[in-house]
Amino acid sequence: MAGKPKRMSQVKQILRMHKQGKGIKTIARTLSISKNTVKGYIKKARAGDLSIEALLAMEDPVLEGKIWPGNPAYKDERYEHLKTQLEYYSKELKKVGVTRQLLWEEYKTGNLHPYSYGQFCWHLQQYLRSGKPSMVL
Structure with a gap:
């Protein structure tokens, strides 16, 4: 995740596939992104107080604010x-x-x-x- 942040539509795809029980390698291969990127987004989603279902229901700008909260x-x-x-x-x-x-x-x-x-x-x-x-x- 050190590169450019992914589009929120792609982040939602990662979360959707993870919720369906797909493995990290499968998600990474399907979306053509790094396994570490997939792990990072899943970790960020779990770290928050909201469930994956709630994150998937959010509009893209709101989700982006949850995933990338800004400079502390x-x-x-x-x-x-x-x-x-x-x-x-x-x-x-x-x-x-x-x-x-x-x-x-x-x-x-x-x-x-x-x-x-x-x-x-x-x-x-x-x-x-x-x-x-x-x-x-």
Whole structure:
């Protein structure tokens, strides 16, 4: 599953065949995908609190949200606090003499459990990128 995520229709086929009692090798051969990919999706389906029948009944976008819940870094309490400050930090960075190191020091003083410098810079960079979308024409 390290490659691209499979389409939800294909994930549903994996779950349907698994529910029918087919083996992992059979599923992988039939759908022309790796055995490890099949194992991974079955493991993700079992790890959740919903049954396979409930997962199969879901619409594709909802199922995708269950299988790929997103980056846990954005669910952290620390991120919620940092998110409110990111616009301020991006404006400050435009000023002469203001560095990310200075902003991180300022951020650190106001928090009990701050992010490390690397994590702070990563979140700030993600925020700055989201403000300037680009597209190849």
